[in-house]
Amino acid sequence: MTLVPLLVDVGAALEEATGLLQYALVFLFAAIPVIEILVVVPVAIGLGLNPVATGVVAFAGNVGSVYALIVFSRRIMDWWTGRREDGDGGPSDRYARARRLWDRYGLPGVALGGPVLAGVHVAALVALLAGSRSGAVAVWMTAGIAVWTVLLVLGSVAGFSLLGIV
Template sequence: MSVTPLFVEIGSLLEEAGGLLQYVLVFVFAAIPIVEILVVVPVAIGLGLDPVVTGVAAFAGNVGSVYVLVAAHQRLSRWWRGRRGGADTVESTGERYARARGLWDRYGLAGLSIGGPVLTGVHIAALVALLAGSPTRAVAGWMTVGIGLWTVVLVAGSVFGFSLLGIV
């Protein structure tokens, strides 16, 4: 699947929809792992949708889907621990493990959350952080920060870029 047909498909669907339905579609497209905010925000703004409302809808859709992923992981982990009798699969208590774990919790999660939306997509970044054992609240919080940052950057960059081109 090429990126160009993806832009065309999303653009044509947004263009054919009218009014509030356009922003609902922005919300839905932002929640889809392949599309996310990186595709839907520039396309929607390029079609003339309100940048602020587009940003809010895209942010809400993307964050909402990440929260669903985090909640599903939390429930699945709880179920798995109950099934295994409460025993954790990794029992590393050494000093080196504790130090590496501390470094991951302090810098790795933040870095992954900020870079994840453009490097791997937020869903994969959140899943990697959860599988690395980061606390679910921290993953949800940092992913919210990363998505918020990239939403602002994408909205501002799209508005600025399209205004330079004279499109919007």
């Protein structure tokens, strides 16, 4: 079975769009597990979108997709447990990283480190698979996404202003 990766040129899509459509794309891209806030926030700010609006919209998109994952977690977990092993029979790299994070730091560690180490969606699934309550996962993942969104907005603004881009 051949897997075709989802390749999206975030920068080109945001450049081609105008006005509110740009922010709608920021919302959408932030909700996509492979792209998330780590990609869309710096790209959008680098293209000149308002940093505060970009952060708010990206946060909403990322958190919204995590909440949807939590709401449908039972179905997703049934699917996930069937898919989480790679072709060699071992856990996938992303799942293994998230699981090590869980074993060492628990829900707070997964929520705060997950967005950069394994992706926020994988981190939320690991927390749910480990038996955490949905409400606790929602609260901690929201906090983790908020922290990373603020750091990404501030870092992007600072970095681009140092480079004279924005």
